[in-house]
Amino acid sequence: MKQIQVLVVDDSAFMRKVVTDILQADSDIKVIGTARNGADASVKNLTLKPDVITMDVEMPVLDGLGALKIIMKERPCPVVMVSSTTKAGGHTTMLAMENGAVDFVSKTSGPISLDLFTIAEQLREKVKLAVRATIVMPKVLPKAEPNIVAPQIAPTLRKLVAIGVSTGGPKALKDVLVHIPDTLPAPIVIVQHMPAGFTKSLADRLNSLCxxxxxxxxxxxxxxNGYAYIAPGGKHLMIIEKDGNWVCKLTDLAVVNGHRPSVDVLFHSVSQLNNAAVVAVVMTGMGADGAKGLKQLKENPSCWSLAQSEETSVVFGMPKMAIRTNSVDEIVHLHDLASRIVSSC
Incomplete structure (x- = not known):
């Protein structure tokens, strides 16, 4: 198999060396160049034509976000952001995900992370995933008119929307949630695979737009109703009934499907609610998290299930595995998901 050609971008010479050594410890990866800032990176993207770029967020001359915008315009390439866990770093990382970055890893101890080796395997895995990802450009997304009608929900049932998403999720969630009106007669609960320290930035960013x-x-x-609740990184989110209310319960139980939070954990908890009419949505992401939980949800005849279409998913793993369970009612283009959620409620 052809080696994955990577461009490493960081303003620190030390960090460029560390990231290069981490990546080239895998024989499937070859670092073909480095760049010291975003301006340098945008030029080398054109000259070196890498398969994947690892991009520091905070850099002089032109930061990672500015470089990303140029790269996506001039020569789209899968980009993995390397971010600090500061509030500013988290906010910028969310903007980067909106603007086309495939994924990110967090520096373990600030801009100069002497212990970056602790996330070495994660960085290599995300680079390998990125090279297979689809860069979804909004201008080419087709719009499909749904031809399936969701079942009418009995007035006595309470409505709930449950969403599971992973790689490519921050941008996809934005594209859906900005089109959901605050009059939606249901709360929305979301599991987005993301480490602790970043889900708050994601929620705050989406809240400012929606x-x-x-x-x-x-x-x-x-x-x-009219609220969306995003599971915090590092915690499972469960929905339970208490005194006639639906309540968020956070737990530190073991990881499920390699994740905490896990979509399966959320979906399983929702499947236990009484008198619930659920709209379940599985969106872009790697792996099979959510498939088992969706099958449990579909045991309730008042559950309507949606999966994001392959051509609009950065990674089609999670939707594909959900579809394989025969538990998906509709496969929906990203630009139609909001309208289908609203009409299904």
Whole structure:
């Protein structure tokens, strides 16, 4: 198999060397060049034509976000952001994901991470995933008119939207949630695979853009219509019934399908709710998280299930595995997901 050609971008010569050594410890990866800032990176993207770029977020001359925008315009290439876990770093990382970055890893101890080796395997895995990812450019997304009608929900049932998403999720979630009105007669609960320290930035960013209220879920939150609750990184999110309310329960239980939070954990908990009419959505992401939980949800005849289409998914793993369970009612283009969620409620 052809080696994955990588361009490493960081303003620190030390970090460029560390990232290069980490990546080239895998025989499937070859670092073909390095860049010291975003301006240098945008030029080398054109001259070296890498398969994948690892991009520092905070750099002089032109930062990672600015470079990403140029790269996506001039020569789209899968980009993995390398971010600090500071509030500013988290916010910029969310903007990068909106603007086309495939994924990110977090520096373990600031801009100069002497212990970056602790996430070495994760970095190599994300580079290998990135080379197989689809860069979805909004201008080429086709719009498909749905031809399946969701079942009418009995008035006595309470409505809930449950979403599972991973790689490519921050941008896909934005594209969906900005089109959800705050009059939606249901709360929305979301598992986005993401480490601790970044889900708050994601929720805050989405909240600034959306009509609905978006927040990082907290233990004991009562679910309210017109609100979206995102599972915090490092915690499983479960929905339980308490005193007639639906309540967020956060747990530190073991990882499931390699993830905490896990979509299967959320979906399983929702499947246990009484008198619930659920719209379940499986979106872009690697792996099979959510497939088993969706099968449990579909045991409820009042569950309507949607999967994001292959051509609009950065990685079609999670939707594909959900579809294989024969538990998906509709396969929906990204630009139609919001309208299908609203019409299904």
């Amino acid at each position: 009509s609905i209220h978006v927040k990082e879920a907290e233990h004991g939150d009562l679910l309210r």
